[in-house]
Amino acid sequence: MVSAKQLGLVSCYDCHLLSRWRPPSGGQKSFCPRCDAELHLRKPNSISRTWALMLAASILYIPANLLPMTITSSLGQTQSDTIMSGVIYFLSHGAPGIGLVIFVASIFLPLLKLIILAYLLISVQRKSSWRPRDRTQLYRITEAVGRWSMLDVFVVTILVALVKLGIFANIDAGPAAVYFASVVVITLIAAESFDPRLIWDALERNHE
Amino acid sequence: MNLIACHECDLVHRIPPIPAGAAARCIRCGAVLFRHKPDSIDRALALTLAGIVLFVVACSFPFLTLIDAGFVQNTALFTGIINLYRQGMPGLATLVLLTCVLVPLGQMLCLLYILIPMKQNRVARYSAWFFRLYLNTQPWGMMEIFLLGILVALVKLGKMATIVPGLSVIAFGILIFVIAAAFSALDPHLVWERLEKKP
Numbered sequence: 179m180v181s182a183k184q185l186g187l188v189s190c191y192d193c194h195l196l197s198r199w200r201p202p203s204g205g206q207k208s209f210c211p212r213c214d215a216e217l218h219l220r221k222p223n224s225i226s227r228t229w230a231l232m233l234a235a236s237i238l239y240i241p242a243n244l245l246p247m248t249i250t251s252s253l254g255q256t257q258s259d260t261i262m263s264g265v266i267y268f269l270s271h272g273a274p275g276i277g278l279v280i281f282v283a284s285i286f287l288p289l290l291k292l293i294i295l296a297y298l299l300i301s302v303q304r305k306s307s308w309r310p311r312d313r314t315q316l317y318r319i320t321e322a323v324g325r326w327s328m329l330d331v332f333v334v335t336i337l338v339a340l341v342k343l344g345i346f347a348n349i350d351a352g353p354a355a356v357y358f359a360s361v362v363v364i365t366l367i368a369a370e371s372f373d374p375r376l377i378w379d380a381l382e383r384n385h386e
Numbered sequence: 387m388n389l390i391a392c393h394e395c396d397l398v399h400r401i402p403p404i405p406a407g408a409a410a411r412c413i414r415c416g417a418v419l420f421r422h423k424p425d426s427i428d429r430a431l432a433l434t435l436a437g438i439v440l441f442v443v444a445c446s447f448p449f450l451t452l453i454d455a456g457f458v459q460n461t462a463l464f465t466g467i468i469n470l471y472r473q474g475m476p477g478l479a480t481l482v483l484l485t486c487v488l489v490p491l492g493q494m495l496c497l498l499y500i501l502i503p504m505k506q507n508r509v510a511r512y513s514a515w516f517f518r519l520y521l522n523t524q525p526w527g528m529m530e531i532f533l534l535g536i537l538v539a540l541v542k543l544g545k546m547a548t549i550v551p552g553l554s555v556i557a558f559g560i561l562i563f564v565i566a567a568a569f570s571a572l573d574p575h576l577v578w579e580r581l582e583k584k585p
């Protein structure tokens with residue numbers, strides 16, 4: 179059981195070719211001999227970058243949930259809907275399945291993702307050697323589910339396209355749509371900037 | 387070098403010979419190291435060509451039609467994006483345009499640029515660059531989520547008005563499966579090996 183790092187090798191992140199690692203000296207970068215991507219032993223500043231993005235997303239998560247996602251005006255009446263009031267609308271109007279899908283994609287998954295990322299970051303910083311395989315699995319989950327949170331943004335886009343009648347009704351996107359889309363994009367980048375190999379590096383240090 | 391490092395835990399493995407259709411997994415963390423995909427390049431190329439045709443269809447016919455008390459409103463794939471832009475949300479409009487149109491289209495074009503010459507045993511000049519672009523934009527194509535969004539919007543508006551799905555939506559729905567099949571048929575390791583032989 180030996181890692182590429184211990185052998186003095188570096189794995190290209192784009193094409194997975196193993197090549198000899200030359201530590202950068204004097205600001206010189208190393209590039210993959212096969213695909214020309216920049217080589218890093220580990221993703222650069224992985225922990226601080228992921229923390230920063232994760233905290234930014236946590237802050238944006240608040241207005242995303244409190245402000246209106248859509249503003250519907252119909253015959254002189256205006257109604258603002260947040261994500262949660264949209265969920266409640268579906269639950270109480272005979273489409274509980276759709277309500278549940280929106281709740282999971284827009285409220286539950288982003289929160290779960292933020293919590294998992296925070297946990298992974300803390301466990302890596304404490305050099306934990308507890309169940310690395312399961313923690314890697316947790317990372318895979320955050321990577322895979324994050325994109326589904328875009329669902330509500332797309333629903334708003336389609337509603338805005340369809341209901342632009344003016345006379346009968348009109349649906350506009352509310353300010354939460356922008357905050358919410360930012361949360362999704364930032365958590366996607368945060369998951370990308372976290373390096374799961376850091377979980378296993380702690381283990382190797384303990385064995386030595 | 388006959389070695390590969392797991393991209394999730396960095397453990398070094400000797401590349402094992404595996405049968406067609408099988409996957410090699412990391413013995414330490416369980417990540418998939420690579421898969422052996424049969425007829426990878428032929429299948430990916432055929433499916434990508436089908437995808438381009440469907441994409442053209444999806445862009446050129448009515449997407450959804452809303453009928454409310456004799457009032458008929460046609461929308462195209464881009465209507466929502468244009469309305470968001472006009473409403474003062476250019477960032478959001480760009481994001482939807484990128485994730486649902488430009489990224490999937492760009493990825494298909496990247497594959498055509500690389501795979502058509504490869505089929506004729508040539509290597510197009512910027513193949514490595516375009517293949518890296520394809521790999522790195524992978525998380526940002528979100529057409530299947532957009533389709534789920536259509537379903538949710540249909541349920542939401544179903545009580546207010548009648549909504550008729552157009553030819554575009556059907557093409558869009560098939561396109562999602564064709565793109566997913568094309569991308570999963572392609573074996574990136576094979577592509578890199580073929581690109582390496584003829585620089």
